[in-house]
Amino acid sequence: MTQQTAEKAAPRRALVTGASSGIGEATVRLFREHGWEVVxxxxxxxxxxxxxxxxxxxxFRADVTSDADIEALRRHVEETGPLHVLVNNAGGAFGLDTVEEGSLDDWQRMYDVNVLGTKRAVSALLPSLRRGADEAGSGDIVTITSIAGHIAYEKGGGYNAAKFAQHALVAALRLELNGEPLRVVEIAPGMVKTDFSLVRFDGDQARADAVYEGVVAPLTADDVAEAVVHAVELPPHVNLDLVTVKPVAQAxxxxxxxxxxxxxG
Structure with a gap:
């Protein structure tokens, strides 16, 4: 399919997990502003x-940690048409403790939502993405990881471990899909001012606010959404393997x- 033909085709469709707030919600909004159909x-x-x-x-209401929910999502997507972009955004951090003292329940929750949630979505939706790529000439799997998946930090062991694993999943997937017209993109944000810290600290607003206190212009959800939409709207032969996005105040x-x-000076 030529670029001109693709431009005349029906609007492409993206699916965004974790879409009810933060980066996911901002990504849905921006895709819609750009004329995309969005689930x-x-x-x-x-x-x-x-x-x-x-x-x-x-x-579509679904929990990425539920096999039954993801199976229902797979059926819904297949029944409603091809898919051109999957954005794996659902994730999160729970707790901020040392490896020694960290809660195993928190570690399991982080692994399930960040790593297994991504695996569930990819496995379920790849057939629809392939249909979309056959139709439009290309397709995209975009996964929101974190700089915590590349650099460890004290008391971040559980989240580091989950995000390092998610980063490895994305890297392996890119190798496995080589030869298909499917781009695999990783967006690794640094500090983003959303409800991320509020969730991490189990609703403790004061503790969450302290994370951003005094920081000049932390990233917003809209900043990360811009990176996602930009990556998938590039010419189909251009793949942004890894995009690291941080506020200037964060090295x-x-x-x-x-x-x-x-x-x-």
Whole structure:
């Protein structure tokens, strides 16, 4: 299929997990602004309904840690048409403890949602993505990981382990899909001011606010959404294997300036 033919084709369809808030919600909104059809997927039906009413996206309630939910999502997608982009955004961190003292329940939850949730979605939706690639000439699997999947930091062992594993999953998938017109993209954000820390600290607003205190312009969900949509709207022969996105104030997970940024000299 030529680029000109693809441009005249019907709008392409993206599916975004973890779409009820934060980066997922922002990505749904931006895809819709760019004229894409979007399936917003998350656990919280009330938020999905509100997002769909506001943006015109379709929605499907599913928990990526549930085999039954993902099987139902697979059937829904196959019955409603081809898929051109899968955005694996559902994930999260729970707790901030040492390896010695960390909760095994928290570690299991992080592995299930970040790693196995991505695996479930990829396995279930690859047939629909292949149909979409046959139709449009290319398809995309975009996974939101984290700089925590590349650089370890103290008291982040559980989240580091999950995100390192998710990064490895993406790298292996890219090798396995080589030769197919499917791009595998990893977006690894640094500090993004969403409800991420509120979830991590089990609703402790003061503790969550302290994470961002004094940081000049942490990333927003919209910043990461821009990276996602940009990656999939590039010419189909261009693949952004790994995009690391951080605020200027952050050099590494553990190297962060709080206060005004000023030149030296």
């Amino acid at each position: 917003a997927v998350a656990r919280r039906e009330d938020r999905l309904r509100a997002l769909a009413d506001e943006t015109g996206a379709s929605w 590494q997970p553990y190297k962060l300036t709080r206060g005004e940024l000023t030149t030296r």
